[in-house]
Amino acid sequence: QSSMSYERYTAELTNCIIAFLSPILPTEEEYRIKEATRRQLERLAAKVSPGAKLLAFGSMANGFALRNSDMDLCCLINRSGDQEVHPSASELVEMLSKVIREETDFNVLALPKARIPIIKISRGSTSELPYEISCDIGFENRLALENTRLLLSYAMVDPPRLRTLVLFLKVWTKRRKLNSPYTGTLSSYGYTLLVLFYLTHVKRPAVLPNLQRIPPTRPLAPEEVELNGHNIYFYDDMATLRKDWQSQNTENVAELLIDFFRYFAKEHPYSREVISLKTETGMFGKDAIMWNAELCIEDPFQHGYNVSRTVTKDGLYTIRGEFIRATRILQNRNQRVSAQLAELCE
Ligand code: GTP
Ligand code: MG
Incomplete structure (x- = not known):
């Protein structure tokens, strides 16, 4: 089992994740x-x-x-x-x-x-x-309707990979008790933004384009660009985009998940950077507008608004500990993939 090639291992883990999710999707x-x-x-x-x-x-x-x-x-x-x-x-x-x-x-x-x-x-x-x-x-709450539409549009760009990753992380964060903004951790919306940031700005080649930075192909009405002083523009011509945008990234869900955990366990500069999907690089320095929370995720539309303001120091410590734990479990290839998933979500 441990000599199994990485490709075979991740293909099997991907299938196992899909099978794991299928009975818990809404009917x-x-x-x-x-x-x-x-x-x-x-x-x-x-x-x-x-x-x-x-x-x-x-x-x-x-x-x-x-x-x-x-x-x-x-x-x-x-x-x-x-x-x-x-x-x-x-x-x-x-x-x-x-x-x-x-x-x-x-x-x-x-x-x-x-x-x-x-x-x-x-x-x-x-x-x-x-x-x-x-x-x-x-x-x-019109901004919530707009960010819902943004997430839906991303879901339509690369449905199998993005959707599977987000859904799996939702189950995992709920089972590991990392999804309770009222007690110091992060909302589902926050985790979804982490996945979008990772697929758009961390992973190379990128899995997703930055919809907020693709220029419009038609004239826009003022209400499509601005809402209560917020810039709510994003590229939403999905029919055209699906023809024009093909990701060069061919990694499967398991490879992406393993690397997502690794990135947020070891690499992300939590203390220095604010995650911000709409920017060119996906991040800007915390000193820019006096961001001082533990984890900083700027809302895609609400400038200066920290979606992860609920995350306390202890909460972030727990979340990072869980990213490290997940990385370790997925490295232990003496276990069957189904046992790995079970341990991951226990
Ligand atoms: P589940 O309820 O766990 O299935 O996840 P969800 O996708 O419904 O996410 P969640 O309940 O965390 O948030 C629901 C919606 O509320 C999001 O899609 C956003 O539109 C909005 N929302 C949640 N938190 C925030 C926030 O901090 N800022 C803003 N602007 N909107 C938020
Ligand atoms: Mg909800």
Whole structure:
């Protein structure tokens, strides 16, 4: 076994990763039930504010969902109406949560006073509906809709490799308890940005192009370029891109995963650099605008905003320790690949 060639080993590990993920991907039925729930909630939102829309963002909309992942919904208010004053996000939270309580059997938690006012709703699974629903509704969070669209576009450039890597890392970070922003580690969104950074800016030849730096091929409307003072442009003509952009990189998922762990275990200059997808090199020095967090990942659209601000010193120590552990496990080739994956995610 240990004499197996590296190519054969990584090919086998790749197949094993794909087989490992397949039973934990969402089913068609799960998507249907979630979409029906979204429509039901949208009807209630329209009662509160005529013309309101509820749009999915996050993993249910960006192609990186696992089975039973939470639903992220964003409520957009119709501002073209003749109403002079529009309710604030806090008022909308109060009004919509009341209607959802009255007209559905969801558990409802309203957080009108939070920094970002949201409604959290949930429902356990029943014998008729064997799906738990857990959903956050936010208001007017258009940047989240745009970054969801960016992630979805990347997912379409190199679907098999990017998607498999992100999904595997999501499972791994959840099983190893590295995915809890509230207790000092990183969100799924943050890990997804790490993978995009690695595939676009670290790996050579690059697996992905930098969509934020490909010039547009058509004139753009102002609202395609700017949102609330943020530059939200990225190249989104996927039909053309899939014809024009062929990565010279032929590494398989396992090779990329092993090197991803190695890079973030040993090589990444955590203390010096800010990761920033939109830049030419993917990084800039921390001193540039006084970044001083342990781990710095600039949001692709929100200039100066650290997506990894939740990561504490201890949190980063734990995460890096896990990258080192993962590197070690994948180096031990006396084990079968299935046993390696099991140990990795135990
Ligand atoms: P799972 O819920 O674990 O399946 O992952 P997810 O892909 O839904 O990611 P997550 O729940 O971490 O984030 C959901 C969405 O919220 C992301 O796709 C972003 O659109 C948005 N989001 C999350 N965290 C941030 C943040 O720190 N900054 C900004 N701007 N958006 C964020
Ligand atoms: Mg989510």
